Amino acid sequence: MRHRLKDVAERAGVSVKTVSNVVNGYVHVRPDTRARVEEAIAELNYRPNLSARHLRKGRTGVIALAVPELDIPYFAELARYVVTAAADFGWTVLIDQTGGGREQERVVASGITDHLIDGLIFSPLALTAEDLAGLDGTPMVLLGERVDHGPADRVVIDNVGAAREITGHLIGLGRRRIAAIGSQRTDEGASARLRLAGYGDALRAAGLDYDEALVAPASAWHRADGAAAMRGLLTSGVRPDAVFCFNDTLALGALRALHEAGLRVPEDVAVVGFDDIEDGRFSIPTLSTVAPDKAQIARLAVELLANRLDGDRAAPARELSAPYRLELRESTQTP
Amino acid sequence: MRHRLKDVAERAGVSVKTVSNVVNGYVHVRPDTRARVEEAIAELNYRPNLSARHLRKGRTGVIALAVPELDIPYFAELARYVVTAAADFGWTVLIDQTGGGREQERVVASGITDHLIDGLIFSPLALTAEDLAGLDGTPMVLLGERVDHGPADRVVIDNVGAAREITGHLIGLGRRRIAAIGSQRTDEGASARLRLAGYGDALRAAGLDYDEALVAPASAWHRADGAAAMRGLLTSGVRPDAVFCFNDTLALGALRALHEAGLRVPEDVAVVGFDDIEDGRFSIPTLSTVAPDKAQIARLAVELLANRLDGDRAAPARELSAPYRLELRESTQTP
DNA sequence: CCTCGTTTCTACAACGTTGTAGGCAACGTT
DNA sequence: AACGTTGCCTACAACGTTGTAGAAACGAGG
Incomplete structure (x- = not known):
């Protein structure tokens, strides 16, 4: 029950190409011809075959x-x-x-x-x-x-700039032991590398030490990875007073781990993320983050x-x- | 720089159809012919044109x-x-x-x-x-x-059954003033209607009243709607001790509103959702829910x-x- | 050696569309 | 009246693929 240009053409009493011209908005078609064709198109509920069009035009849309x-x-x-x-x-x-x-x-x-x-x-x-x-x-x-x-x-x-800025914000709040969650060793972690660089820049600019022990890797950037990394930081005894998570889902996992450890956010530990996902606007507490446009x-x-x-x-x-x-x-x- | 069957055929010294046969795994092709064709395919990095294939076969995949x-x-x-x-x-x-x-x-x-x-x-x-x-x-x-x-x-x-079951769970916890969030007046809310029906069934089965004031509508089912509906319930003075939200995002919004109102979950108000989204496994508190497979x-x-x-x-x-x-x-x- | 069936391959047409080339009529200009 | 221009329309071919029909080569059985 699917119709082709040919069916429309027969019904309207014109050539196939004229129907094609109407469909494609070609200008030189008499108004009454156009009307007749459009009527036939409507009656048959004709829709162009995109594959055929593509084959001919080289574009699919x-x-x-x-x-x-x-x-x-x-x-x-x-x-x-x-x-x-x-x-x-x-x-x-x-x-x-x-x-x-x-x-x-x-x-x-x-x-x-x-x-x-x-x-x-x-x-x-x-x-x-x-x-x-x-x-x-x-x-x-x-x-x-x-x-x-x-x-x-x-x-x-600008990953580096954004990371520097949000880390700088934590420093501005008076935090001094700022952890980072989400670093990656492999080549795959280009974003991770840049965000880590920005984090390091901000520490240096404020005269703070870059402490390896405060940087937690996360192979994937899911909530579970964030929670695991946060738990690791808490049990390692490094006692951070802030955490920069390299994305929001990591941060939401970190919030969860902090909650389970009985720590208050932001009083004991401030947390920031990256991405500005919807969840972060409703989490408890709501999440500070870098919001890319x-x-x-x-x-x-x-x-x-x-x-x-x-x-x-x-x-x-x-x-x-x-x-x-x-x-x-x-x-x-x-x- | 994109090649066709014809290009492969010329390179392999066979007909177009033979190449097509190789591509489609037709059995009656001599091994050495097949090898030659496959070599040509690899050399030219040939990939079939899906539009043309569709036009011919009527399937796109x-x-x-x-x-x-x-x-x-x-x-x-x-x-x-x-x-x-x-x-x-x-x-x-x-x-x-x-x-x-x-x-x-x-x-x-x-x-x-x-x-x-x-x-x-x-x-x-x-x-x-x-x-x-x-x-x-x-x-x-x-x-x-x-x-x-x-x-x-x-x-x-089975929306009705699932809603009945999770509401029954709340009743089993000893809750008696169980609110529902997410009802919809319009015809669009088929899921809402069924979940509301299951909620009502469970109340009836436990001999509890169905109280209109405890049922909060939500036109969309986003976090913001859940938060707004929960705030409405709290200010209306109906004092629920549990809430069944018709999906998880509503429930996450409700958690947020309860938190802002200084109420504890689940001590003061128990909350359940529907859908089992990833967020609910990491929210504070984690969210009880109906998990469809x-x-x-x-x-x-x-x-x-x-x-x-x-x-x-x-x-x-x-x-x-x-x-x-x-x-x-x-x-x-x-x- | 012939016949028959199988294997291997090829030529052709068709899927539905649109670009190109061109025909025919109506019009305005010389 | 002859001419070119414009508007409107059509016939044909082609896009890249595969199904059909059949040709050619080959092997087995008589």
Whole structure:
């Protein structure tokens, strides 16, 4: 019961191409012809076959967003903004969950979705510049710091500056034993490395020692990892009076661990996160955090992709920076 | 720089169809021919054009999952399970965010994605059975209760039973003034209606009064709505000793409002939610909740879709039920 | 050596769409 | 009256793939 241009054409008594012209808004169609065709389209509930159109035009109107995990709130929120921004360009967004592994990301990047999508917005965790080097295919925009001098357009935020600023805020509150949660040894942790650098900068600027014992690694950045890292810090005897968690889910886990240990936030330990996810506005206590402008990140990424699609595909890669601000809530402020 | 079957065929010195046969795993190909073709494929980094394949075969290997909002944790978690379950069938999942409005949902259902996807898993909020009646198109599986006697396959959970059970748990704790948060007046609130019914059943079964003043509506089911509803209950003077929130985000908002009012959970007020989202395992206190088997919901939905695609499209609609269990945590239990 | 069946491969057409080229009529200009 | 221009429409081919039909090569059985 699905109809084609041909069916509409027969019903309206015109050629297939004329129907195509009406569908595509071609100007030179007589008003009465147009009306007849539109009537036939409505009667048959005709919808163009996107695959056929793509095959002919080379465009699908679909872009993909590839993120490591959808149930990490930051990515879910980002996905929402990307869908919204893409809608302004008439694009549908296919969301792909990579799982974050290098091999899976390679598969996505090298284009399992190839030929179905016009472009890709990609937030890689494990992928390296070499993995991307051999790709001739789909235009791509990268999010985040992972691929340092990759061949593709990028949208980043100033991780070092943001980390320095929020650590500086803790110092300004009079805290002196400031822990960090979320460092990573592997190459995968580009964001971790930059945020750790900013943390170190802020300590140095304030004349504080950088104490290895206060820096807790976290292989993944989930709530459970944050809680485990916090428990580790508490039992190790380093007695922090503040914690900078490298993202909000780590911080929410840390809040939980502090609560279980009977410590008060912020009186005993101040806590800050990074990402400004919805949860942090309702947690107990509410969470101070670095708030990247996610709407702007999404918009910039979509615009970069649009430029790449319409313009020069061989043009040199561009890098745009999105702003952030500090959201100061209860976890650093006594009421 | 993108290659076609023809390029591979020329390089391997065979016909286009033979390459196609190799790509599709056709058996009657001589080993040495196969090897030569595979070598050519590797050298050219050939990837099939999915649009062309779809045009020819009528299948894309892509299904869509349409949910109201991605940054509602329940849907994000569900999306993850659907992606995983679909991978077992070799399907890619396109995730579509409807926004939950009736018109937007109609657009999705009537197939803006038409011709690109083989099937649709749809979690509607506002859509009615009539909206779906006229759809001839893509096979569809519905999630949740909204469309009562729709023409499509469905996966549901026993909302009434689950609500009755968790309310019964509160009664078993000795609570007598049990509030409910999340009721909805509009037709859209099918889940709300069923959960409210289960709540009422449990009260009746225990010989408790159903008190209108203890039932707080919430138009949306976000944290902010839960917090607002809880504040309303507290200022209205009804003094509840327990609250059943119709989902977990409402419950997290309620926890926040109780905290702000200086009430202890669960000592002064016990709180339960519905959905078992990740947040509830780390909130302060951790949240007792109804845990629907999301993995099972996703698997059943994908299987229903697979049956519909491979089997009889005109077969009568089926309805499958997924199990749930109670997750009892701190918000109903003193340590 | 012939016949028959199987294996291996190829030519062709078709999926639904749109770009290109072109035809025909109506119009305005010389 | 002849001409070019414009508006409106159509026929055809092509996008990259695979199903169908069948040709060619090969082996087994008589």
